[in-house]
């Protein structure tokens with residue numbers, strides 16, 4: 010049995026800047042090692058992902074927990090090159106979509122439950138924000154479970170939320186009816202390179218003990234920016250016309266610039282047009 014402790018410790022130290030204590034007798038350390046080493050992949054070999062394998066991974070993903078066992082997440086598989094190309098053309102800033110051997114769309118399905126109520130002749134007085142929220146959460150859990158299943162067999166994935174910049178167009182392309190919306194796409198392929206770990210905010214920033222705490226966010230973020238820049242410096246800066254060029258350009262500067270322009274402000278209108286009621 011290989012010793013997974015050092016690989017987990019190395020990955021999590023790179024991720025969080027902290028050495029974690031790990032009991033070597035724990036079972037499932039192989040799985041933790043995989044989870045800890047997660048990274049998205051945006052470059053793929055020109056090798057297909059077999060349909061049976063995709064189906065197996067979908068089955069594993071849809072084995073994820075589901076709120077009240079309502080099963081409101083669906084997966085749509087796109088393998089036809091022309092369809093992937095048509096989606097990729099909408100996202101020229103993300104050439105990895107064009108290259109992906111398979112492209113999936115994870116769907117929040119708020120349609121089936123009211124349909125089932127209709128089939129069983131029951132009222133459905135729950136057409137409000139919770140229907141949207143539950144379906145979206147289920148779809149996100151299924152998407153993450155798919156990603157872990159795919160990583161377990163050596164595939165590389167990249168979720169693509171940018172499809173929501175073109176939600177109405179893509180929704181038409183893949184024939185989504187009312188109350189079914191895409192939460193994100195996913196490129197799937199055999200990785201062409203190893204990729205690397207992206208550091209995250211420290212555990213003292215994101216793990217709260219007994220009560221929510223927000224101690225000294227400014228210095229926590231500064232420390233994270235520096236730690237992250239040591240291994241994953243940004244290659245380019247956003248919005249330089251508005252905000253100029255920085256000698257040190259960290260994660261927080263990048264995210265603040267990214268969100269200094271309105272993004273996807275029409276998404277609420279799209280969701281409402283899909284007949285979700287958000288109050």
Ligand SMILES: Cc1cc2nc3c(=O)[nH]c(=O)nc-3n(C[C@H](O)[C@H](O)[C@H](O)COP(=O)(O)O)c2cc1C
Pocket residue numbers: 047048049103167168169170171172193205206207
């Ligand atoms: C919901 C979601 C949507 C994402 N959308 C995109 C996307 O549109 N394009 C992209 O290249 N990466 C996308 N990503 C990947 C993130 O950029 C990536 O997870 C993040 O940079 C951290 O890297 P890591 O997953 O390798 O740790 C998305 C990830 C998630 C979870």
